[in-house]
Amino acid sequence: MSDPILIALFAMMILIALAAIRLSDLFAVVIMFSIYSLLAASMFVQMDAVDVAFTEAAVGAGISTILMLATLVLTGRFEKPSTHKSLLPLTVVGLTGAVLVYGTLDMPLFGDPNSSVNLHVADRYLEQSSTEIGIPNVVTSILASYRGYDTFGELTVIFTAGIGVMALLGIGVRGRRK
């Protein structure tokens, strides 16, 4: 991973994430998250994942931010300064991070075309999808056809979440109650 653009983006993301920890103005925290999502989207463009990039920019940086800001309007902008000791969370986070880093030591190298991730079914999708599905964007072919059931499951999750939100917030009932 010697690409200077990726390294610069990673450095900015680290700064933004640390800023999100330090800030207690929740409006600023939400905006930090929005910037973080946008940096992640830039990173996806650089890593050839253009479909993911625009979805992350629209849904992650856009809709999520709007939902959080709307929540802040209803619940208040400032967080109470924490009285907890930060030693225990730091220890837990440090240990978890150390275990995860240990787990990455035998992962394939960045950009390795012969890693197990890139050898399994990806070649078949790339070679056959233009004849089997007939559209040039392989991501769309997989999403809508080869893994159509995944997408159907995703829709089920969104539908369930939508019903959950309506039940929790009582949309349509609220006006009459007041």
Added chain:
Amino acid sequence: MDILGHLNYWVVVFLMMTGFYVVIASGNLVKKVVGLNLFQASVFILYISMGVVTGGEPPILRDGTDVYSNPLPHVLILTAIVVGVATTALGLALAIRIKEAYGSLEEDEIHLKETEGLNDTSNHSGESAGGIDG
């Protein structure tokens, strides 16, 4: 052990842990949701970085290109992004309801109200019902 070859994983682990820290160290429920989203966006980068092929192009077929990045992680993460927004919406809706019922989003104050309610059983049912109806 190749440092540059593994750098992406290590930075992602660091970013994941900053999100995790916000989730467990912050007392405010909305900030916890933001931390969860930070964690989640970092996991997306982990998946996408595993699908990168050196010298590859975005997986949109065209003449003159033979090397494409792996499209499968892209599809998985597209699904995950949308599911992530759905769970965020649900979490925030819960936060709004908790604010209505307890008048606060701080873990300490919610816990305090809970224990007060348990100690003072005579007023407990009336108070909580009034709180929820807003």
